[in-house]
Amino acid sequence: MDIQLIHQPDNAIAKVSLNAGEEIIAQAGSMVAMSGFVNSSTTLRQGKGGGIMGGLKRMLGGESLFLSVFRSPTPDGQVFLAPKFMGDILVYEMKGQELVVQSASYLASANNVDLDLGFQGMKSLFSGESIFWLSVTGYGPVILTSFGGIYEIDVNGDGDYIVDTGHIVAFERSLDFRIDKANSSWLGAFFGGEGFVCRFQGQGKVYCQTHNPGSFGSVIGSQLPPR
Secondary structure (H helix, E strand, O other): OEEEEEOOOOOOEEEEEEOOOOEEEEEOOOEEEEOOOOEEEEEOOOOOOOHHHHHHHHHHOOOOOOEEEEEOOOOOEEEEEOOOOOEOEEEEEEEOOOEEEOOOOEEEEEOOEEEEEEEOOHHHHOOOOOOEEEEEEEEEEEEEEOOEOEEEEEEEOOOOEEEEHHHEEEEEOOEEEEEEEOOOOHHHHHHHOOOEEEEEEEEEEEEEEOOOHHHHHHHHHHHOOOO
16 A cells, blocks of 8 residues: 655645555545545444444544445555545554544544544543544554644653644654643633643654644634624
């Protein structure tokens, strides 16, 4: 499998080239174009994170109940995948570790990559973001999307590293985190407009997006005429 990213960073799209017998699992509705001989089907997946319960849990996390499967019977099968938001795409290679992915940032993955729902409990209950984040494990590439550009932060274990919750795309589970207010006081956090942040500790990578979908929606919504 070969994945090429084109039109980065503003309008990124993933060109996936499949060998004979290879398949890629993608978010429903993400296919833009594909070779005529590529087989397309719909699945709830089996195994970890699969079946009807896995599909329902993905819905709680803001993802689709069903996933699309694209399988090439011959070499050089091509599938073009694009996200819902205008923004960038990241290909992250899974090697048995766990990656925590923010809701709506998952686009596609290889067949040996498992998706499950990780409940972050009280850590994210008051964050203004999803309580449930996707837990990605297994082996092979996973394709993530963002609203705006994606940039990588290396957390090296020297104290806290703070990221606004609305700007998180994904982070490696080698990191621990807690939800906190951005300002030293609740009043300052409220009037400062920063809201809640994640304080990361440990060693690992955090992937962030340059724009906050929630803030963008609030700005656009305030300009729309009343119904």
